[in-house]
Amino acid sequence: MARAYNFNAGPAAIPLEVLQQAQEQFVDYHGAGMSIMEMSHRSPLYEGVNNEAQTLMRELFGIPDNYKVLFLQGGASTQFAMLPMNLLRPGHPAAYVQTGAWADKAIKEAKLIGDTVIAASTASDSFMRMPSLSEIEVPAGASYLHLTSNETIGGTQFHEFPSTGDVPLIADMSSDILSRPIDISQFGAIYAGAQKNLGPSGVTVVIIREDLVKEGSKSIPAMFRYETHAKADSLYNTPPSFAVYMVTLVLKWIKARGGVAQMEQYNRDKTKLIYDAIDQSGGYYRGCAQPQSRSLMNITFRLGNEELEKQFIKESEQLGFVGLKGHRDVGGLRASTYNAVPLESCQALTQFMTDFQKRNG
Incomplete structure (x- = not known):
């Protein structure tokens, strides 16, 4: 079977080895005589999957013991509301860094809950860069500071994070979680929909x-x-069991490849191929994001x-290339190079870009 060169922004590529393993276990999970999708989430077999997913997340991402790892439903979009519902205190505004479409969605939801302020914005630059740390102004006594670590539409990414003192730093890492090591202790909370770097849609990691x-x-x-979910170990109600199982397989895949630090180097190698093709094209291809804010996950460019x-x-x-059309709101072209996108796909895209320029330059 020929595999597509999958550059979809999400749902996105899942490692072929993971898909094959899931296929082998799909009908009969560990001799249970049923699929993981059919068994009770209270069964020892599924509780083992739930526990292993948490353990692997902690190990691979270096999560300290004083943090909870939750597997929830509703995607990052539900977290846009759930976060301020839980943490936005009266008299203490929530501060947001406005960096693009996804940050905007989070801001709109927070405004429905309570007092919300903009700590920094790159709207004047059409969201084609991330603000410098010195541009971010956190009000004293803020409930938290929220940022979007990677904006998939503009193709921009924070490469360092602000120090916020007593104000909890919150990050939507839906599109770059586990793509590079970070210091978890710098954050009060991190959330991410799984469908870009962790597995299929259906589960959100908090x-x-x-x-x-x-x-x-x-x-x-x-x-x-x-x-509620922390006390119940993410089993308060029926979880998205198959999605959590798939996340476990992806985490095992990351571990087998050397962990998150190796994933970062792999991602840098992949994206360098495409950024070099853009930069060395003599202006035929034009990168959208400002160079200092370029994403390692979403490469946006124009002709x-x-x-x-x-x-x-x-x-x-x-x-056989899939997903190279830019987001409908901005147009252009976009290649999403998440963890599971193979180096070979990026090499093939680079070759196509070179050939296309020769034929149409």
Whole structure:
């Protein structure tokens, strides 16, 4: 079977080895006579999967003992609301770094809950860069500072994070979690939808410091309280069991490849191929994001006109490339090079870009 060159922004590529292992276990999981999708989430077999996923997350991401690892539903979009519902305190505004479409969505939800301020914004630069740390102004007594570590639409990424003192730093890492090592202790909470770097859609990982869990609002419905899920070890209600199982397989795959530090080097090697093709094209291809903010996960670029871009997409699709069309809100071209995108796919794209320029330059 020919595999597509999958550059989808999400749901995105899953390692072939993981898919094959899931296929082998799909009908009969560990001799149970049933699929993981069919068994009770209270069964010892599934509890083992749930526990292993947490353990692997802690090991690979260096998560300290005073943090909870939760597997929730609703995607990052639910976290846009759940976070301020739990942590936005009256009289203490939530501060947000406005860096693009996903940050904007988080801001809009927070404004429905309570007082929200913008700590920094790159709107004047069309969100084609991340703010420098010196641009971020955190109000004294803020409930938290929220940022989006990687903006998939603009193709920008924070390469360092602000020190916020007593104000908890919160990050939406949906599109770059486990793509590089970070210091978890710098954050109060991190959340991420799984469908880009961790597995299939359906499960959201929340890594949150225990004191924030305990301090969360008690006046919101049980399903929206972090404390509810922390006390129940992510088994308060029926979890997205198959998605959690797939995350476990992906985490094992990352571990077998040498861990997160090796993934970062692999990602740098992959994206360098494509960025070099852009930068060495003599202006034929134009990168969208400012160089200092370029993402290692989403490479955005343009051609001279929209007709050429349409031709690029059409020809690439005929050769088995998928997902190179830019987001509908901004147009252009985008290659998403998450952890599971093979180096060979990036090499193939680079060759296609070179050939396309020769034929249409």
